[in-house]
Amino acid sequence: MATTTGLEPESRTQRPTALIITILIFAAIVSSFEATMMYTALPGIMEQFQATPSSAGWILTGFLLVGAASAAIAGRLGDAFGRRNVLIVLLLASVVGSVVSIASDSLGGLIAGRSIQGLAGGLVPLCVGILRENLPRKNLPVAIATVAGAAMWGGAAGNIVAGNIYDAWGWHYIFVVSLVLALVTAVAAFLLPPATVRTGLEKVDWLGGILFVPGIALAMYGINESHDWGWGSGKTWAFILGGLVVLAAWVAWELRTDKPLLNVRIFTNRKVGLTLIATMLVSVGTLGMSGYVGQLIFQMPTIAPVGLGVSAGHAGDLSFAIGLIGFALSPLSGRISRGGRARNAFMIGCALGLAAAVLSALLLDTVVGFVISQIVLTGATGFMLSSLPNLIVESVGEENTSEVSGFYMVTQNAFAAVGTSLGTMILTHNLVPETPFSTRHGYNLLFIVVSVVAVLALAVASFIKRGTEDEVGEATRAEFEADAVAIVPEPI
Known part of the structure; x- marks a missing residue:
């Protein structure tokens, strides 16, 4: 096992770059696939166990809560004990969670299995750290963008693949697929370069x-x-x-x-702070509200003021196909991000998010028109989710990459949940009397909020410092050291 005492930017693995990226793409897909795979099966599980929506909802909530904690802590543990080591542990924990779920004949056992699976929420921050540790700088932005895009596509795949499996064989077999996917990825992860364990972090x-x-x-x-x-x-x-x-x-x-364990002082760094503020904004709007309302508009009946009457299966197929477009655009975001220009890629994503909100409001009445707006939205999502990790990489030293990436993941997930909840509240307060359907005004108001938030994110991004990785890294380290001296209290 390799050991290092600091940054070694020129020390890179002899493993083929394509092999590293491919393994980490699968790791990212494991995380996002497991996050969404039970949504379509939830109604059937409620019926089987005679469970209330709030009780069955713990199948999703348990995963999310453990995933949030894992995303923050696993990155730091990876920085300390070796990212490959922790990556393999989390993948094997996912396997255990699948086994527990498959063997369960009660709702409590299923919730326990899903909660164990939630440890997979820490995989993506580790992937970003492994890429930075082992790839040449010139390949890093595209590689990070590709892995982030794969995570986005894996989430879309979770709904459609799991839905078809559930219809054919039942919910147990969804866990068989997740077990095989996590186990194969865990075995493949042993082919990643040996883990780098950093000295000075033994006392956790x-x-x-x-x-x-x-x-x-x-x-x-x-x-x-x-x-x-x-x-x-x-x-x-x-x-x-x-x-x-x-x-x-x-x-x-x-x-x-x-x-x-988690160095909060690093968030006093200007670029890190602005990146997290931008993450909050787009997570509430483009990633939260817009992502939630798209499936709603597709599947609402045509008798509603807004509704296209598309079946759940066909809506899932459309989302899956549109998601492929976002994944295909991710490498382009990475190329734009080269040389410390991730801010530019993020601002393109914000502009596309604004355009998607406007088009969604204008093209609500036809399937073809709304699909066009969703393609633009997927492009926005792809640019945002692939540029934000690159902004993190530009902002911090290599030894803190997974740690800060974990905080970014927690921020994204938490504020996307806020956005979804706010979107639900807006539509609920604009119902047609004595019906469950929201008015056209309610949807327009939602898209206005998304547009405003996208503009605010653009404004915040304009203050994010540009620069090459070397320039940003040196500035960040100097700023962090100064902040650390200022913040640490004097001994009594």
């Missing part, structure tokens, strides 16, 4: 991890349950505020410890 701040996990879980649970409880519910805010209090205690602890 486990207390920081213990505080962080319930904090993010409580806040995420409140956000996700706001779909059912509503934003005016005391329960919603009790969980969210409770989580924020725990997270505040966690931040205070991390600022006082010498070797924090």
